[in-house]
Amino acid sequence: xxxxxxxxxxxxxxxxxxxxxxxxxxxxxxxxxxxxxxxxxxxxxxxxxxxxxxxxxxxxxxxxxxxxxxxxxxxxxxxxxxxxxxxxxxxxxxxxxxxxxxxxxxxxxxxxxxxxxxxxxxxxxxxxxxxxxxxxxxxxxxxxxxxxxxxxxxxxxxxxxxxxxxxxxxxxxxxxxxxxxxxxxxxxxxxxxxxxxxxxxxxxxxxxxxxxxxxxxxxxxxxxxxxxxxxxxxxxxxxxxxxxxxxxxxxxxxxxxxxxxxxxxx
Amino acid sequence: xxxxxxxxxxxxxxxxxxxxxxxxxxxxxxxxxxxxxxxxxxxxxxxxxxxxxxxxxxxxxxxxxxxxxxxxxxxxxxxxxxxxxxxxxxxxxxxxxxxxxxxxxxxxxxxxxxxxxxxxxxxxxxxxxxxxxxxxxxxxxxxxxxxxxxxxxxxxxxxxxxxxxxxxxxxxxxxxxxxxxxxxxxxxxxxxxxxxxxxxxxxxxxxxxxxxxxxxxxxxxxxxxxxxxxxxxxxxxxxxxxxxxxxxxxxxxxxxxxxxxxxxxxxxxxxxxxxxxxxxxxxxxxxxxxxxxxxxxxxxxxxxxxxxxxxxxxxxxxxxxxxxxxxxxxxxxxxx
Numbered sequence: 203x204x205x206x207x208x209x210x211x212x213x214x215x216x217x218x219x220x221x222x223x224x225x226x227x228x229x230x231x232x233x234x235x236x237x238x239x240x241x242x243x244x245x246x247x248x249x250x251x252x253x254x255x256x257x258x259x260x261x262x263x264x265x266x267x268x269x270x271x272x273x274x275x276x277x278x279x280x281x282x283x284x285x286x287x288x289x290x291x292x293x294x295x296x297x298x299x300x301x302x303x304x305x306x307x308x309x310x311x312x313x314x315x316x317x318x319x320x321x322x323x324x325x326x327x328x329x330x331x332x333x334x335x336x337x338x339x340x341x342x343x344x345x346x347x348x349x350x351x352x353x354x355x356x357x358x359x360x361x362x363x364x365x366x367x368x369x370x371x372x373x374x375x376x377x378x379x380x381x382x383x384x385x386x387x388x389x390x391x392x393x394x395x396x397x398x399x400x401x402x403x404x405x406x407x408x409x410x411x412x413x414x415x416x417x418x419x420x421x422x423x424x425x426x427x428x429x430x431x432x433x434x435x436x437x438x439x440x441x442x443x444x445x446x447x448x449x450x451x452x453x454x455x456x457x458x459x460x461x462x463x464x465x466x467x468x
Numbered sequence: 469x470x471x472x473x474x475x476x477x478x479x480x481x482x483x484x485x486x487x488x489x490x491x492x493x494x495x496x497x498x499x500x501x502x503x504x505x506x507x508x509x510x511x512x513x514x515x516x517x518x519x520x521x522x523x524x525x526x527x528x529x530x531x532x533x534x535x536x537x538x539x540x541x542x543x544x545x546x547x548x549x550x551x552x553x554x555x556x557x558x559x560x561x562x563x564x565x566x567x568x569x570x571x572x573x574x575x576x577x578x579x580x581x582x583x584x585x586x587x588x589x590x591x592x593x594x595x596x597x598x599x600x601x602x603x604x605x606x607x608x609x610x611x612x613x614x615x616x617x618x619x620x621x622x623x624x625x626x627x628x629x630x631x632x633x634x635x636x637x638x639x640x641x642x643x644x645x646x647x648x649x650x651x652x653x654x655x656x657x658x659x660x661x662x663x664x665x666x667x668x669x670x671x672x673x674x675x676x677x678x679x680x681x682x683x684x685x686x687x688x689x690x691x692x693x694x695x696x697x698x699x700x701x702x703x704x705x706x707x708x709x710x711x712x713x714x715x716x717x718x719x720x721x722x723x724x725x726x727x728x729x730x731x732x733x734x735x736x737x738x739x740x741x742x743x744x745x746x747x748x749x750x751x752x753x754x755x756x757x758x759x760x761x762x763x764x765x766x767x768x769x770x771x772x773x774x775x776x777x778x779x780x781x782x783x784x785x786x787x788x789x790x791x792x793x794x795x796x797x798x799x800x801x802x803x804x
Contacts, residue, residue, distance in 0.1 A: 308565035
């Protein structure tokens, strides 16, 4: 008996469908959280717009280019928000010993843990991101070719890998330290800076945001490939590889923590 | 009969940081490499045959959980050999997990928001249970419990009893060789406890599944286990038949008496101790209660009662079978 990719995909879809069904049965809860999500995005967008009514460009980036980055970052954080939402509960599960109950299934522990929760709200954000991106794309008069769309998809996936990696690694700190909430919260807040070109920050932060908290890879580096095709830095081109590496590393950290964990007794 | 689980000289040690007191101490701890070794399981050997129900007892912190974690492959023992279903669990956790089931009394492993039947279907996929086996199992379940009302209820809406029942059913669904039950009846009412015990007994009989039962409830042990293993401070204290234990401790009773407060003097206690210590009676006091652990082979409860009454006036009394904790304490202090 082997459990390959198709096995995990099938299980994931089944859990997802069941989970959505049960969430819909709590209609008020579902609608309110959806509305809340939309409002959050609208507010975020409005403040973005207000800021830009005072500047015509930021460090050589026009309003529409910034809008592109904004939309791209929304899309990039969606997979993390939808699929890794259970990472937020990890700390409590570890703290009160509940985590042990996930350890007895003959499937990948990380998969099993994360598959338990799917945050459907993230999908609304995804739609918002797509709309923003399409609008900016149009305004900028970027060409719509097969190649440019493929590039966008690949780099959006890359960007989401970075976001997921950061969140995994941050959540996994709870296996070692007590007050890990702040680490996770900090990482989550850092995503706010993802929608700005990394060149606006001073060199220290630029370095930090590229190599330690790689939020520059969430919108800036991948967007350059589409927005400034004539001067794409090396880091952009190799970002898919770095993204996969980061994600794999975060997964290893998570699993190492889980293995180190052995419950609080009972 | 073949062995389901074999442990040979299993020892598990943990390294724990020596913590120091006070602010200065905690700063020292930050940089300290001062570890001490704690032995959670100390040279435990055990053989459990296929189809046995073994009661695995011991006070909190005795090393029960650690042993269970070793048997389920989550922990690797520091030394010793272990075989579960003919394989070393920690070497291949995944394949070991296919053949075991685990239930925690307070921690449901089912999908919280899904109706039970959907959880079952997911488990069917996860454990790759064949359609026929799956359907047979559901039919079998329907024949021993009232399954229908449970199946379509989200786990979230279930009572604790229903949830425990569902968890147990789920843990046997993939026809595991061994099932570990960790305090399955904790927090349940008497009727539900008895339902759960009947269920476990029925599945064990039908499927010949080995069951390792961890519990503090002697009722569970009495109803299900023919054999018990007692562990304390990581060491094996007792491994024998239930019958044997009953023979040894069955004649013990705990007699608790409430004495008029004016008579509860040290002199009174001393006089009782002098009088009854030749019969091996141990005496403890709490508020106005005097508890005497009596071995009825040596002296009758009635004789003790009248003996006490000569010197003091009894306001209230309780007579209890010896508790698990007391048995364990006795085994520990007196040996067997």
